[in-house]
Amino acid sequence: MKLHSLISTKALSVVNGELFMPSADLPEGLLVCDLQSAFVTHPDKVKKMMAKFEDTRNLENGLFIFIPDDLVIDRPLLIHYHANNPPREGIIIRNLIYCGKRSQVTILEYFSGEGDVAYSHNRVTQLELDEHSQLNHIHHQNEEDSAAHVAEILVEQSAHSSYHSTSFSTGAKSQQQTWTISLLGEDARCLCRGMSIVNKAQQSNYHVTIHHEARACFSDQQFKAIADEKARAKYTGKVVVQSTGLQTTAHQQSSNLLLSSNAEIVTCPELEIYTDEVKCSHGASVGELDSEQLFYLQSRGIPTDQAKEILLHAFVHDHLDSVSPDIQSVITPIIANKLSQMSGGKSQ
Amino acid sequence: MLKIENLHVGVKGKSEILQGINLEVNPGEIHAIMGPNGSGKSTLSSVLAGRDDYTISAGTVKFDNSDLLSLSPEERAIKGLFLAFQYPVELPGVNNLYFLKSALNSIRRARGEAEFDALDFMQFVKNKLKELEMDEAFLQRAVNHGFSGGEKKRNEVLQMMVLEPKLAILDETDSGLDIDALQAVAKGVNSLRDPSRSFIVVTHYQRLLDYIVPDFVHVLANGRIIKSGGKELALELEEKGYGWLVDEKV
Ligand SMILES: Nc1ncnc2c1ncn2[C@@H]1O[C@H](COP(=O)(O)OP(=O)(O)OP(=O)(O)O)[C@@H](O)[C@H]1O
Ligand SMILES: [Mg+2]
Numbered sequence: 001m002k003l004h005s006l007i008s009t010k011a012l013s014v015v016n017g018e019l020f021m022p023s024a025d026l027p028e029g030l031l032v033c034d035l036q037s038a039f040v041t042h043p044d045k046v047k048k049m050m051a052k053f054e055d056t057r058n059l060e061n062g063l064f065i066f067i068p069d070d071l072v073i074d075r076p077l078l079i080h081y082h083a084n085n086p087p088r089e090g091i092i093i094r095n096l097i098y099c100g101k102r103s104q105v106t107i108l109e110y111f112s113g114e115g116d117v118a119y120s121h122n123r124v125t126q127l128e129l130d131e132h133s134q135l136n137h138i139h140h141q142n143e144e145d146s147a148a149h150v151a152e153i154l155v156e157q158s159a160h161s162s163y164h165s166t167s168f169s170t171g172a173k174s175q176q177q178t179w180t181i182s183l184l185g186e187d188a189r190c191l192c193r194g195m196s197i198v199n200k201a202q203q204s205n206y207h208v209t210i211h212h213e214a215r216a217c218f219s220d221q222q223f224k225a226i227a228d229e230k231a232r233a234k235y236t237g238k239v240v241v242q243s244t245g246l247q248t249t250a251h252q253q254s255s256n257l258l259l260s261s262n263a264e265i266v267t268c269p270e271l272e273i274y275t276d277e278v279k280c281s282h283g284a285s286v287g288e289l290d291s292e293q294l295f296y297l298q299s300r301g302i303p304t305d306q307a308k309e310i311l312l313h314a315f316v317h318d319h320l321d322s323v324s325p326d327i328q329s330v331i332t333p334i335i336a337n338k339l340s341q342m343s344g345g346k347s348q
Numbered sequence: 349m350l351k352i353e354n355l356h357v358g359v360k361g362k363s364e365i366l367q368g369i370n371l372e373v374n375p376g377e378i379h380a381i382m383g384p385n386g387s388g389k390s391t392l393s394s395v396l397a398g399r400d401d402y403t404i405s406a407g408t409v410k411f412d413n414s415d416l417l418s419l420s421p422e423e424r425a426i427k428g429l430f431l432a433f434q435y436p437v438e439l440p441g442v443n444n445l446y447f448l449k450s451a452l453n454s455i456r457r458a459r460g461e462a463e464f465d466a467l468d469f470m471q472f473v474k475n476k477l478k479e480l481e482m483d484e485a486f487l488q489r490a491v492n493h494g495f496s497g498g499e500k501k502r503n504e505v506l507q508m509m510v511l512e513p514k515l516a517i518l519d520e521t522d523s524g525l526d527i528d529a530l531q532a533v534a535k536g537v538n539s540l541r542d543p544s545r546s547f548i549v550v551t552h553y554q555r556l557l558d559y560i561v562p563d564f565v566h567v568l569a570n571g572r573i574i575k576s577g578g579k580e581l582a583l584e585l586e587e588k589g590y591g592w593l594v595d596e597k598v
Contacts, residue, residue: 290437293437293439295397295398295399295421296433296436296437297447298398298420298421298422298425299398299421299422299424299425299430299431300451300454300507300511301422301425301426301451301511302451303422304420304422306450307422310439310442310450311439311442313442314439314440314441314442315441316441317442318441
């Protein structure tokens with residue numbers, strides 16, 4: 001798909017799990033290397049992080065991203081993972097990302113593939129945010145139609161750290177993303193967003209758990225889905241407030257658009273609270289495109305298909321708008337392309 | 349231009365909202381429609397614009413010699429029909445400027461006319477804003493989203509001025525407007541007045557008709573036009589209300 005070229009010219013590329021160091025420059029001060037090299041350069045950090053998540057699979061491939069204390073960079077780090085006729089057993093990637101104290105960084109991870117064989121992209125990404133660090137983390141899963149994408153993402157946040165995550169899913173035959181975010185230090189803040197845009201027989205599943213373990217932490221989950229044809233989108237959002245999680249604020253919101261009667265959207269918020277002092281809210285909605293809005297656009301001369309497309313873009317708008325312009329410029333065309341497939345009125 | 353004959357319209361749960369409307373609007377004319385709440389004014393406007401939640405049980409509507417009721421809402425807009433809604437919907441996430449440009453260019457494309465590019469359109473729309481005394485900031489906001497009641501009405505008139513329809517139906521565009529806004533809106537409407545362009549102005553207030561002077565005034569009550577007259581009728585209604593007409597009828 002040509003659209004990828006926009007990304008690949010600017011990004012670090014990881015093909016079939018293997019990192020190709022770019023001739024292009026990385027943002028200064030940032031260390032990126034493959035996991036094997038990291039065992040040599042940062043053995044303690046790597047071993048300590050790895051110990052937190054046991055995985056018995058072959059974990060040779062992966063990235064190590066080390067953001068030193070006080071590093072602030074405006075330019076986002078773009079990483080493009082690509083599957084190019086990968087082995088039958090699939091690609092397995094283990095990533096470790098460490099954000100040093102007071103650092104501020106933006107990272108985009110983009111997933112795509114090519115070739116005629118069905119493949120799977122499996123990844124485990126562990127993130128550690130040290131005190132006062134800020135990470136803006138964007139994912140876009142846009143695998144081939146035949147692919148399976150399985151992601152396990154584990155985040156640990158220290159005091160006063162701030163993690164903003166926005167995950168878009170437009171590709172793959174089936175995807176399963178499991179997020180576990182632990183707020184371990186006081187005043188840690190986490191905004192976790194997701195957006196599934198699925199049609200045909202695609203399946204997208206987000207499973208998010210946020211553990212509030214320290215006082216005065218804040219979390220907000222905002223998940224959206226658009227499902228057309230026979231697609232299925234599921235979101236399970238769980239908040240666990242431990243007895244140590246005093247003065248917790250936790251929000252969950254899920255809004256969904258069902259474009260066909262054969263599509264399915266499932267959303268389940270869950271709360272587990274072991275203390276009294278908490279402020280929690282959750283809300284969910286599943287609906288169709290608003291007929292009054294559609295009529296308004298049509299009454300202005302806009303053809304039905306285009307009117308639908310405008311409303312789909314509007315639905316995606318706040319998630320897309322929350323990411324930086326650099327990143328928007330790469331992923332917007334891909335999302336627009338997907339939305340245009342869904343507004344053609346072929347379903348229902 | 350527009351010829352409505354014996355139009356009967358209902359919805360699920362209320363079978364006869366309009367009970368035989370007859371109305372003819374010729375090029376260049378302004379028709380005012382007045383009438384009590386719930387009498388069917390907005391229903392008539394919506395049916396003309398192509399809203400499909402209504403059931404039309406009888407009647408015909410001709411617009412420039414085509415059968416209006418068989419056209420989709422967008423085809424009606426392309427033919428030059430425009431409705432300024434009584435309650436304009438909000439479109440969060442849809443940029444107003446983008447919306448206006450998409451609407452105008454869709455219509456121009458369908459008519460085989462050249463589309464506006466971004467720069468020319470910007471200039472074009474800024475001039476319209478000036479006429480309406482609207483702030484340019486409205487262009488960068490989401491369509492009607494968080495607009496005050498009066499701002500929404502002005503935004504409807506802005507759309508009308510951009511699309512330059514042949515027949516504009518204004519459904520209570522004056523309700524909720526302050527005096528200055530009312531004058532700005534009237535100025536906008538009057539700037540479009542043209543021997544080939546017509547208006548249907550639905551209003552509850554005679555005041556608007558001081559600014560937009562109608563050729564005819566109709567009273568719609570219980571789904572029927574029960575009286576028609578010249579602009580003096582509006583003054584008479586202002587004075588006496590609707591009671592005498594409705595009673596007379598019964
Ligand atoms: N979808 C609907 N379902 C049920 N009743 C409806 C529906 N739409 C309109 N009606 C009813 O039809 C009647 C006419 O409504 P309409 O909105 O046309 O009145 P109106 O003359 O515009 O009133 P107003 O001056 O208050 O704007 C009202 O009694 C209204 O409740
Ligand atoms: Mg009305």
